[in-house]
Amino acid sequence: MATEVYMPRLTHDMTKGRLLRWLKNEGDTVNQGDVLFEVETDKAVSGVLAEASGRLLSITYHENQEVPVGAIMAFIVEEGEEIPSMIVSMPQFNAEQISRIDHIPTEKTQYEEDNNQGSSSKRRLFVTPIARKLIRQHNISIDQLKGSGPRGKIIEADILQYLRQQENRETVINVAQSELEFELVELSEIQRITGQRMIQSATTIPQFMLEVDVSTEGVFHLREFLKAQLGIDISFTSFLVKATASSLKLHSRLNASLVDGHIHIYKQINIGVATATNHGLVAPVVHNADTLTLAQIQERIDYFQRQAGSKGFTLQDLSGGTFTISNLGMYGIDRFTALINPPEAAILAVGRIHKQVALKDDHPVEQQMLTLRLSVDHRILDGATAAPFLIDLKKTIENPNSIS
Amino acid sequence: MSMPDKDISTRKLSYLMAIREAMQEEMRRDKNVILFGEDVERHGGGFGVSKELWEEFGDQQVRNMPISENCMAGLALGAAMTGCRPILEFMFMDFSALAIDQICNEAAKIHYMYGGQTNAPIVYRCPQGGLSYKSAGAHHSQSLEAWYVHVPGLKVVFPGTPYDAKGLLKAAICDPNPVVFIEHKALYNNEGIVPEDEYIIPLGKADVKRTGSSITVIAYGYMLQFALEAAEKLMPEGIDVEIIDPRTLNPFDEECFFESVRKTHRVVLIQEACRTGGVTAEWGMRIEEECFDWLDAPIVRVAGEDVPIPYAQSLEEKVWPNISKIIAAIKNVCYFN
Amino acid sequence: MTGQSIIPSREKQLEMLQTMLKIRHFEMAAGQLYKRGVLKGGVHACIGQEAIPVGISAHLHRDDYITSTHRGHGHHIAKGADVRRLMAELMGKETGYCKCRGGSMHVAAFDVGSLGAYPIVAAGVPIAIGAAYSIMHRGSDQVVVAYFGDGALGQGTIYEAFNLASIWRLPVIFTCENNYFAVSTKTEATVALKDIPGFAASFGIVGKRVNGQNVLDVYNAAGEAVDRARKKEGATFLFFDTYRFEGHYFGEPEIYRSREEVQKSKDELDPITLYIATLINSGMISKQAIEAMEKDCQREIDEALAFAQQSPLPNPDEYARYVYA
Secondary structure, eight states: OOEEEEOOOOSTTOOEEEEEEESSOTTOEEOTTOEEEEEEOSSOEEEEEOSSOEEEEOOOOOTTOEEETTOEEEEEEOTTOOOOHHHHHSOOOOHHHHHHHHHSOOHHHHHHHHTTTTOTTSOOOOBOHHHHHHHHHHTOOGGGOOOOSGGGOBOHHHHHHHHHHHHHHHHHHHHHHHHOOOOOOOOOHHHHHHHHHHHHHHHHOOEEEEEEEEEOHHHHHHHHHHHHHHOOOOOHHHHHHHHHHHHHHHOGGGSEEEETTEEEEOSSOOEEEOEEETTEEEOOEETTGGGSOHHHHHHHHHHHHHHHHTTOOOHHHHSOOSEEEEEOGGGTOSOOOOOOOTTBSEEEEEOOOEEEEEEETTEEEEEEEEEEEEEEETTTOOHHHHHHHHHHHHHHHHSGGGTO | OOOOOTTTOOOEEEHHHHHHHHHHHHHHHOTTEEEEETTOSTTOSTTSTTTTHHHHHOTTTEEEOOSOHHHHHHHHHHHHHTTOEEEEEOSSGGGGGGGHIIIIIIIHHHHHHTTTSOOOOOEEEEEEOOTTSOSOOTTSSOOOHHHHHTSTTOEEEOOOSHHHHHHHHHHHHHOSSOEEEEEEGGGTTOEEEOOSSOOOOOTTOOEEEEOOSSEEEEEOTTHHHHHHHHHHHHGGGTOOEEEEEOSEEESOOHHHHHHHHHHHOOEEEEEEEESTTOHHHHHHHHHHHHHGGGOSSOOEEEEEOSSOOOSSHHHHHHHSOOHHHHHHHHHHHTTOO | OOSOOOOOOHHHHHHHHHHHHHHHHHHHHHHHHHHTTOOOSOOOOOTTOTHHHHHHHTTOOTTSEEEEOSSOHHHHHHTTOOHHHHHHHHTTOTTSTTTTSSOGGGOOOGGGTEEEEOOSTTTHHHHHHHHHHHHHHHTOOOOEEEEEEGGGGGOHHHHHHHHHHHHTTOOEEEEEEEOSEETTEEHHHHOOOSSTTTHHHHTTOEEEEEETTOHHHHHHHHHHHHHHHHTTOOOEEEEEEOOOSSOSSTTOOOTTSOHHHHHHHHHHHOHHHHHHHHHHHTTSSOHHHHHHHHHHHHHHHHHHHHHHHHSOOOOGGGTTTTSOO
16 A cells, blocks of 8 residues: 655644755655655754655655645555545645636535535635625635634625735835835745744734833843853853743733633743744743753753754744843843734833943942833733733842842 | 695604594595504504594494404405595504504505506504503514515504604595505604794605714614713714604605715614514615715614513513613724724 | 486487497496406396486486495496507506506596496495585585495494485485395395385485386486485485396396396396387387497497597506506
8 A cells, every 4th residue: 555645744833834845756765764855944954764665656746835734645555555536636735726626616615615524635615605706706716815703704804904915015015116126035834934933923912012221230240150160151141041040930811822712821931932034933932941050951952053044943942932031131131022922912122232321329339131022912911910920030030149 | 735844843743643633634624534453542542642643533434443454454444445545543553563464465465466457555553662662572572664664555654753754644645545654652642843834844854853974873762862862972072973864664765875885985774673674784885885885884783682682671672782882883983992 | 216207318318328329338248258258357237227327327416426335336427437548458558547556346436437446345435425515615516326235234334324425414415226146145135225216215315116127117216216316405325126137247147036036137127128118108219219229329339438448458567557656
């Protein structure tokens, strides 16, 4: 029996993946464990391994195609085996077919779809008449739409929102085309996905900001001390991860997500650290940060630095974040607002450390300071519940001995 | 006759007085306008609508009838075909059932089956409905417009405000066809602006009682009051309701419905009458036929339950539409739930 | 019969005979059309009953009103309706009285005072009351004849109408054509009244039983009734005994009566035969003159048939015309 090569579900919410490239060609002999192809998901690029040995045949998807999870992409065939013709001719259920079936439902497909309400890839799409009319009128591909009506029904508002987005994009492009010379730069998949998540963040999450100025004198002295006594160099970021994890433990509501109208408060504290790469912005995660020592955290941060400059991150590196820290201090930014990384409840934006005059025992003194700005999902928290976390974090940073 | 600006006039009149004034003006204008009915003379009819008319017009134009509804309706038809313009008051619309032969088999068809040789300018005044007219039970609370809307040749009018009641009744009296003019008993004491200047409201024209952009609500009779209240309650939630009062139920102003639905893409239809076979079923179907591609949600009805009207108030309230049922339906159609 | 018998003038009498013949020939022509399949719907002939509308209409003016029934051709011809337009109506032509929206059961001739035929039994009676009310309202001296059959005595509307006519002293002549069968049911099986014309007295209305096969009896009874109505002295109920020689409609199986009974009635109770005998006996007319009169009638009906046949069918696109005035 031939072995199916299919698009694996690599993350919980993955419904499709972009086939970046095949590493084996039609007819190649492959061994179990060989990397067959690379897939880009919204989190990372992954290689998919061969589950059997044999010849790779009947490749049906090509580079840069979006492939639904579970779709058969090729077969690995042993000597003497045949590709079952029935399976080969079985149509792949992709987004275009969903829209076709939706327009002209045959009894069979409708029955099958109705019986597969639970399956995310084979669900019947409901579209209201006016939405259909607009889809036809504007020649919109239905798989670009997300329904906000009951049972995910695509309603007029969904189309109008889509058209507004398109219009904005086209306006920009039109201006550039008619008046300006430009260099065309394609968005990387990570940039494209980051963009979508930030639209989601900016348009669906009501966010408010809290800000505190924090003295970093204490941290400075602690770092000096650790370097002198233990010979380890702890970066400010690592210290911040530790301090944040420690405060989150006390204020767990910030370590949470809003899921279907309920708040999930996570037991693990997994802190993402926003990191720039050549392909775009990612947030590799320091898992269980509250249980790690400063040295262990530093090890992890060093790893992030190395990966960012070279191969990039694994799915494991990028999965499971519950809170994100974004530090632009090294770029000379005083303070800024970060957009929440959905579905997290908050994000901490960290500015640069700089000298400031402050009053100490009623005397003006020069102090190392920085500004922390916390963006909070107002559906999960309000000012009164979020403020104690930030104050606690400030105290922790200013009195670092309490955590080391 | 020009349309007076109702925004300038400040005279308030009840629905009942507006109807009386319409009859009074038409009876003064034309002595062939005659009011027939049970107890319409001194007693003023079942609800006092025609009080003082007998005193002014006498037997010549206001006549008490025996309790013989079918004969009354036949008499009205015979008189109408030979030069009179009868107004026939049924004490309760429920009693018009006894006269359906004369109304539906004869008057409605007379112009057609006799090839235009004659016509029947009759107004059948029919007080109907329940709601704040409580505990009248199965024979004094029904909403029966659908019976008559189903008959070609009849016009069916149902005003929801004093202003409309007067203007439409004058139009009905002047109309060359038989007109079933429905009055809601619970509206009789409702007051509204009715200008002193004479005016007439053409039959077959709907009125947009409230403009809005989120949803079209079609409501008539007493249901118009409910719809208007529901709209005010929904405004703060961001649902901007457009309310259309068809006023004439047959022939109805379907273009007005279509125009609104093409704008809002959503419809809720409201009737006090029991659901099955109701007029809103017809309107909803017409909208579906003409405006399918404009709809963004299913067409939804709020209607009375399919039961005889019960006596106990707790049962009555269950049976009739109310504001919360209407609000729930509107939210549902606007995907607000 | 009470009251004094009046002998109409010779001219009037010949006119009555001619009208009876015209009705007979019209109905026979309709029967032919039915048998040939030209007429599709129900056609209810009044053959045998001609004397009643003729004797009554002899007293009526053009602007007096009648309301008729499903068996109404005779009522209309007697009232002076144009047989060409009646025939065209039966044949479904645009030139019919009702532009062919009505047909045999809904003939009407408003130009000669007919307010229409009402095939819903007794439905025309309250309408007649309304026309009578309108006459009172206008103060004119018109009268109204409300035709109905013995079957209508089962309808409450009749008694409602008697009640109102009496209360308001309306100028109406209630005219019951008792042909003994409501479709197939004998009158006595469904009407409990022992003395049918007598019930009118309870309403304060004069009621009379009249031989409907004798046109002169009809003429006399109707004369009193019409006179009473014109003088605003109240309504009259005339209960005419008659017999229909055809079935309830053309082609009806007539299982409720024997051929012998029908033949005996035709032999003994034909109002035309009886009247011709009377006229010849009294020397008012010769046999030759009657033959000539019959030929005239036949020609008139033939012309009516030709007129109807040559007339256009209604335009199907105008099916909705006349729904609303």
